[in-house]
Amino acid sequence: MKLDLKSVDQIIGKYDGEDSWLVMILQDVQDKYNYLPECALGRVAESLKIPLSRVHSVATFYSSFSLAERGRHLIRVCDGTACHLRGFTHIKEEISRHLGISEGQTTKDKVFTLDVVACLGACALAPVMAVDGRCYGNMNAEKVRVVLDLYRREKRH
Amino acid sequence: MIAVFESKKMPLVKTVVNGKHIEVERDRWALDVLLEMGVAVPTLCHHPAVEPYGACRLCVVEARKGKWTWLTTSCDLQIREGLNIETDTPSVIRSRRMSMELILSRAPHVESLQRLAADLGVGRPRFGPHYDIGKCILCGLCVRVCDRLIGASAISFVGRGRRRSVTTPFGAASESCTGCGACIAVCPTGHIRSFVEESALNIETWNTRLEMIDCKVCGTPFTAAKLLESVQGRLGKGGSLERVCSKCRRLQMCKRLGEAFHQV
Amino acid sequence: MISTAGKKDTERIKSVQEFQGKQAYSRSKFYSDKVRVSVGAGTCGLANGAADVLAGLRDEVGTSGLDFLVRQTGCIGYCQVEPVVDVLAPGLPRVFYHYMSAGKARQLVRAIAEGDFHPDWALGRLSRDQLLVRSERDFSSKPNGLSTVPKLEELPFYKAQLKIALRNCGFIDPHDIEEYIATGGYSALAQVLASIDPEDIIDLVEKSGLRGRGGGGFLTARKWRACRQAHGYPKYVLCNGDEGDPGAFMDRSIMEGNPHAILEGMTIGAYAIGSDSGYVYVRLEYPLAVENLQIAIEQARAYGLLGPNILGTDFSFDVEISRGAGAFVCGESTALMASIEGYSGEPRAKHIHTSEKGLFGQPTNLNNVETWANVPVIVNEGAQWFARIGGEHSKGTKVFSVVGKVKNTGLVEVPMGVTLRDIIYDICGGVPDGRAFKGVQTGGPSGGCLPESLLDLPVDFERLVEAGSMMGSGGMIVMDDHSCVVELARYFTEFLTRESCGKCTACREGIVRMLEILEQITCGKAVREDMDLLDELCCYVKDNSICGLGKSAANPTLSTVKYYRDEYLAHIEQRRCPAGVCRELTKFVVIPDRCKACGRCVKTCPVKAVRGREKVAHTIDQDKCVRCGACREVCPFDSIAVA
Known part of the structure; x- marks a missing residue:
């Protein structure tokens, strides 16, 4: 697959081609393509005049980066301490059961990707999950199904 | 007895090593000083050609300054006035043994590690091998040498924590590797495998294959074309490299020396 | 969002005198003759439906043609009762309403337009303008028909609290710099630039006894002085907003609800240290914090409170945001700096202090969000005032996020030295559902778990370390007997x-x-x-x-x-998990005598392992059961036990 890399150039231009913004440049690239395509990383290295090995190293160090293509909706289940104590495992298992994927995987139809994150910072509403950055608090198995179906229906429209 | 190490730039400061009072130039790395003094300090991630890194933790010593006592790696500890270093306290020995045991459990079949472990009094590690990681102990020498010394930056650390490893970008054949072999030379465990086949240097561990150049005397492939190119590039127009392997060059040299001897 | 585009020259405050004028103007605007209705719209509020409430409010005010101001604020810390709406009407005490919905919010504004303040929905009223240290007006003597509503500051949750770092969270609109200025914001900076020498600020902070709120509790003034004395230019001032401790979210709340306090603190710090450039490092999981901080930075620049020649003086300082990308280790100073430089967040040994060689190899000072937010208050109220709060070696207040198995979850800011019992029982109402307290984990993954016998431990830096835990960033996770340590x-x-x-x-x-x-x-x-x-x-x-x-x-x-x-x-x-959490060691059974066959467990079980009919005690199919314990949590009769 050939990707249009003009967006990468635009992003780098926004940061004046400064390699110290590498972490944020990669975030913006990921926002654009939904993951970090190999060729985009190559372009980043080339434009910033830094070794590709450094770009690859950074792209694999931080947990929010994904080198594999992801689903349209990113589900992040919070495994912060409060969520862990208040039923993180049920929530994660319910999602897995409902979508047939486990942590780090993407559904076959490329609609959902399931990630587990350290803490979303909404501990008072534990257990919490977020879909595409929107937080859902006080979750239980039933609410999980309701929320996921909401996003799934959205796809059909 | 007071031993004095020569100072060039920094002022001399008084420190104590294992009860021995010495004067050393300020800011020197403690590990270098210890080794110069003949104190045996184990290490796997240190090489004098690159900056200290502090990863393997084998070179720990007990440092004391004023009322503070702490365990610290000596490779990245700088000598300061009044620093007191002990290298064989019970806690130092305990720490080194555990570090060694943990390193050995990553690669239990590596002989060099087994020997070092035996020296430290570590037998069979109590921990099972965890996953298939070859012989790499993540000392980072190859990465640092390739980046800082050679300037190729062909390899880097990838992932973090228990998933950390060293590879080329995406595990693919490296475009920037010149085949200099520095990584192979510094690796303390022999993790990086390479062989020559059909006039090509295969660095298997990095999935990289480099065309070699034949020696114009004996015809044997002797160095990666890319390396020659890169060295030539650095030399510029000022110097030219002969395409002769080291063996033939030695022979030529002997021959010339012999001729010179006969002439005298 | 308030656009700052095109305002650059008109809004720019060119001198300290002009700032005082701006302050008076902002105050008159904040306490205007209009009713101001706001919704707590921090991340937690939004997760609880604050966006719907806000939309409802806006729509109602629009369609009813009311001349009300509708604003969004940060979080008042009482996460348990969200969504929260508050009403600031001319001449009246500010009233806070809890458990709001869009429908209730619509009714509320209609009622207020008629003069009815719906006291039955109110959480509390403020007898002063804010829970702040300083207050413009006092309403304690004239509650004006709202006398049935309890005073907010006398509620058990707020009674023992003193809000310094959280002073504006939930009280002002973080998107409007003038609301911050109206409540005393940037007056500390103006005072500093007008009349205090950099060294004197460091002395002031030293006398206050302020220590780093990020975990270690290092003396802030000592760090500043080391960085000031270090040779090299440029020098950097950093704010650590990485807050990686799972279970802690006070820094998020401050960045979302009171971002200008951080910027003001950093600017004062930069002036003291001699720096003209800074970064705020924010973790990726906090998109709203990034957004609010970005808006705050742009507004501060437009008002001449950041950037070149601040308030017309020859002091310049600017801040940029650096977003993390998901790495707890980046809370460590050297790793954080590596991340800002565009590398993996790998720490290095700190034999050379970062105050000498930090970011880009230059002298660098790093403090966390809460520490920076304290600085303007110390300048305004004085070092002695601050030093009187708290214990012997731990001065001031600390924000704790109390979560887990506790009745009132939320953010609690208390003077240091209060006991764990004060926080968990008096403020947060203890363990719910009649369960027994088992322990409290403080300091996240770097801290420890403290048992019931230590409940009377005064909470300060030293005492927590002595007990085998640490302050960390202030996370407190309460556990009951259904939690396995x-x-x-x-x-x-x-x-x-x-x-x-x-x-x-x-x-x-x-x-x-x-x-x-x-x-x-x-x-x-x-x-x-x-x-x-x-x-x-x-x-x-x-x-x-x-x-x-x-x-x-x-x-x-x-x-x-x-x-x-x-x-x-x-x-x-014994191969037994007393709390019934470890799955391999746990088997749940129904105690037939206690079971009232209500069917709740049957409905809850995710794998349909509970069998039951009406009026017949239920049973659990052990082959199907995945030992999640959900049935035990929902059983109202305590009839499910660990075998």
Whole structure:
């Protein structure tokens, strides 16, 4: 697959081609393509005049980066301490059961990707999950199904 | 007895090593000083050609300054006035043994590690091998040498924590590797495998294959074309490299020396 | 959002005198003759439906043609009762309403237009303008028809609190710099630039006794002085907003609800240190914090409170945001700096202090969000005022996020030195559902778990460390008897194996081996000797790791082994998890005598393992059961037990 890399150039231009913004440049690239395509990383290295090995190293160090293509909706289940104590495992298992994927995987139809994150910072509403950055608090198995179906229906429209 | 190490730039400061009072130039790395003094300090991630890194933790010593006592790696500890270093306290020995045991459990079949472990009094590690990681102990020498010394930056650390490893970008054949072999030379465990086949240097561990150049005397492939190119590039127009392997060059040299001897 | 585009020249405040004029103007605008209705729209509020409430309010005000101001604020810290709406009407005390919905919000504004303040929905009223240290107006004597509404500051949740770092969270609109200025914001900076020498500010902060709120509790003034005295230009001033401790969210709340306080604090710090450039490092999981900070920075620039020649003086300072990308270790100073430089967040040994060689190899000063937010108040109220709050060595207040098995979850800011009991029981209402208190984990993965016998421990930097825990960023996770401490230790240790950067043997290998043993214990496969090896590993990892992540990684395990040894032994020797959490060791059964056959467990069970009909005691199919314990949590009759 050939990707249009003009967006990468635009992003780098926004940061004046400064390699110290590498972490944020990669975030913006990921926002654009939904993951970090190999060729985009190559372009980043080339434009910033830094070794590709450094770009690859950074792209694999931080947990929010994904080198594999992801689903349209990113589900992040919070495994912060409060969520862990208040039923993180049920929530994660319910999602897995409902979508047939486990942590780090993407559904076959490329609609959902399931990630587990350290803490979303909404501990008072534990257990919490977020879909595409929107937080859902006080979750239980039933609410999980309701929320996921909401996003799934959205796809059909 | 007071031993004095020569100072060039920094002022001399008084420190104590294992009860021995010495004067050393300020800011020197403690590990270098210890080794110069003949104190045996184990290490796997240190090489004098690159900056200290502090990863393997084998070179720990007990440092004391004023009322503070702490365990610290000596490779990245700088000598300061009044620093007191002990290298064989019970806690130092305990720490080194555990570090060694943990390193050995990553690669239990590596002989060099087994020997070092035996020296430290570590037998069979109590921990099972965890996953298939070859012989790499993540000392980072190859990465640092390739980046800082050679300037190729062909390899880097990838992932973090228990998933950390060293590879080329995406595990693919490296475009920037010149085949200099520095990584192979510094690796303390022999993790990086390479062989020559059909006039090509295969660095298997990095999935990289480099065309070699034949020696114009004996015809044997002797160095990666890319390396020659890169060295030539650095030399510029000022110097030219002969395409002769080291063996033939030695022979030529002997021959010339012999001729010179006969002439005298 | 308020657009700052095109305002640059008109809004720019060119001198300290002009600032005073701006202050008076902002105040008159904030306490205007219009009714101001606002919704707490921090991340937690939004997760609880604040966006709907806000939309409802806006729509109602629009369609009813009311001349009300509708604003969004941060979070007042009482997360349990969200969504929260508050009403500031001319001449009246500010009233806060809890458990709001869009429908209730619509009704409320209609009622207020008629003069009815719906006291039955109110959480409380403020007798002063804010829970602030300073107040413009006092309403304590004239509640004006709202006398049935309790005073907010007398509610059990707020009574013992003193809000310094959280002073504006939930009270002002973080998107409007003038609301911050109206409530005293940037007056400390103006005062500093007008009349205080940099060295005198450091002395002032020193006298206040302010210590870093990020975990270690290092004296702030000492750090500033070292950086001021270090040679080199430029110097950097950083704000650590990485807050990686799972279970802590006070920094998020401040960045979302009171971002200007951080910027003002940093600017004062930069002036004291002699820096003209700074960064705020914010973790990725906080998109709203990034947004609000970005808006705040742009507004401050437009008002001439950031950028070149601040308030017309020759002092210049500007701030940029650097977003993290998901790495707990980046809370460690040297890793954070590596991340800002565009590298993996790998810490280095700190034999050379970052105050000498930090970011880009230059002298650098790093403080966390809460620390910076304290600075303007210290300038305004004076060092002595601040130093009178708190204990002997720990001055001022600390924000704690109290979560887990506790009635009132939320953010609590209290003077240091109050006891754990004060926080957990008096303020947060203790453990719900009649369960027994088991322990409280403070300081996240770097801290420890403290048992009931230590409930009267005064909370300050030293006492927590003595007890085997630490302050950390202030997370407090309360556990009841349905929480297993061994599983908790396993959880934190697993977290740390994922978050360790992997540079040093001690942390990378040591923690993984600790986890292996803890997993054996929670699976019931461990033997007694494993406890000794675990202890040996803990001590080793603590002494031999490069950075704070590793050095403190053993705390959760060491503290639980110390205070709950019996529970470990129950797992090992009796193959039993007393809390009923560890799945391999747990079997849930229904006590037939207690079961009222209500069917709740049947409905809740995710794998349909509970069988039951009406009027017949239910049973659990052990083959199907996945031991999640959901049935036990919902049973109103306590009829499901661990066999």
